[in-house]
Amino acid sequence: MKGLVLEADWKPREGYTLTEFERVTGKAVTGSSVWKNPRLRLRDVPEAPVGPRDVRLRPRACGICGSDVHFYETDPDGYMLYPGLTKFPVIIGHEFSGEIVEVGKEVRDLRVGDMVTAEEMIWCGECTPCRNGYPNQCLRLEEIGFTTHGAQAESLVIGAKYCWKINELADVYGDVDRAYEAGALCEPTSVSYNAMFSRAGGFKPGGYVTVFGTGPIGFAAIALARAAGAGRVVAFEVSPVRQELARKVGADFVYSPADLERQGLRPRDVIMEVTRGEGADMHVEAAGAPPRTIPEMEETLAVGGKIVMIGRASDRVPMYLEHFQTHAGQVFGAQGHSGYGNFPSVIRLMAARRIDMTQIITSRFPLDRAVEAVQKAIRREDGKIMVRS
Ligand SMILES: [Zn+2]
Ligand SMILES: [Zn+2]
Numbered sequence: 001m002k003g004l005v006l007e008a009d010w011k012p013r014e015g016y017t018l019t020e021f022e023r024v025t026g027k028a029v030t031g032s033s034v035w036k037n038p039r040l041r042l043r044d045v046p047e048a049p050v051g052p053r054d055v056r057l058r059p060r061a062c063g064i065c066g067s068d069v070h071f072y073e074t075d076p077d078g079y080m081l082y083p084g085l086t087k088f089p090v091i092i093g094h095e096f097s098g099e100i101v102e103v104g105k106e107v108r109d110l111r112v113g114d115m116v117t118a119e120e121m122i123w124c125g126e127c128t129p130c131r132n133g134y135p136n137q138c139l140r141l142e143e144i145g146f147t148t149h150g151a152q153a154e155s156l157v158i159g160a161k162y163c164w165k166i167n168e169l170a171d172v173y174g175d176v177d178r179a180y181e182a183g184a185l186c187e188p189t190s191v192s193y194n195a196m197f198s199r200a201g202g203f204k205p206g207g208y209v210t211v212f213g214t215g216p217i218g219f220a221a222i223a224l225a226r227a228a229g230a231g232r233v234v235a236f237e238v239s240p241v242r243q244e245l246a247r248k249v250g251a252d253f254v255y256s257p258a259d260l261e262r263q264g265l266r267p268r269d270v271i272m273e274v275t276r277g278e279g280a281d282m283h284v285e286a287a288g289a290p291p292r293t294i295p296e297m298e299e300t301l302a303v304g305g306k307i308v309m310i311g312r313a314s315d316r317v318p319m320y321l322e323h324f325q326t327h328a329g330q331v332f333g334a335q336g337h338s339g340y341g342n343f344p345s346v347i348r349l350m351a352a353r354r355i356d357m358t359q360i361i362t363s364r365f366p367l368d369r370a371v372e373a374v375q376k377a378i379r380r381e382d383g384k385i386m387v388r389s
Pocket of ligand 2: 123124125126127128129130131137138139140141
């Protein structure tokens with residue numbers, strides 16, 4: 001079968017000491033310190049066998065994620081930009097949906113022909129965090145498209161327990177291709193759902209919500225805030241294309257921090273205006289720029305307000321904690337999308353047409369041109385790029 005394979009050279013940076021875990025597993029915990037000269041090409045790869053509790057999918061839609069772009073982009077020394085857990089070579093692609101074409105003999109709830117989406121976090125279910133109800137903090141985590149083969153391919157074998165049926169989306173969209181695209185968007189949408197509702201406990205209907213950074217995670221946060229009854233949703237984004245999409249998925253106010261700066265304003269000024277001086281009940285960080293975003297959030301936190309950290313960044317940020325005491329404020333860290341009813345809730349919201357994430361898709365490519373799709377994503381002029389097969 002064909003798959004979009006990412007290869008890179010295992011060359012730890014000078015001064016970087018490999019951990020015992022990295023040496024034994026061949027997995028880099030800090031990818032950007034270990035992998036050099038990433039290369040991407042469509043290649044023939046042997047098909048994996050289907051174990052008793054696995055299913056084989058024919059991927060039908062798979063989104064290009066910011067992480068995929070960061071695998072491929074390098075710094076001036078030739079090291080890849082992606083800072084997380086990685087093992088190469090690997091077929092990339094972790095935001096996907098597909099049709100089940102084979103089921104293992106112990107699989108009970110899935111049938112050939114079912115339409116499914118799947119989690120990307122392969123939690124073990126046996127380590128202490130998993131057993132204590134924290135699958136996204138699994139100690140033996142594998143990640144589809146990062147450490148094991150992903151869905152930019154003609155075939156993918158995955159444990160049945162990570163799959164969620166999306167058959168009903170075909171009726172809702174009346175178009176199977178569009179239903180598969182919606183299915184592929186369940187993964188990034190569930191990341192936002194997990195952070196805002198499962199980790200941070202949400203906000204009351206009528207609450208004011210801000211979203212800093214509107215890539216696909218930010219778009220999902222906007223759509224979910226709207227669906228959950230936010231009084232006003234305020235978004236901050238520099239890209240004009242993405243500002244427009246932010247409005248489309250439900251932001252009431254969209255500002256460019258760069259434009260504000262030219263007017264001598266900061267996000268905090270417009271947030272206080274839009275929230276009528278009360279501040280935001282929930283701030284969502286989806287920009288991965290906490291040194292710039294956190295001070296704005298801190299200054300505009302409503303009493304009882306929450307800051308939800310989804311964007312990834314390796315910076316330390318000074319915080320004025322007195323503010324959190326006087327405002328009964330809280331900060332929530334979140335990663336991943338597994339557990340807590342995240343996926344099924346997102347699928348229900350899509351099936352009820354309360355959110356339509358397919359609106360953020362701006363380009364589509366066939367699998368044969370998947371390298372081109374990643375190259376286009378580097379130009380950052382799209383909402384979401386979808387590879388379809
Ligand atoms: Zn992703
Ligand atoms: Zn585990």
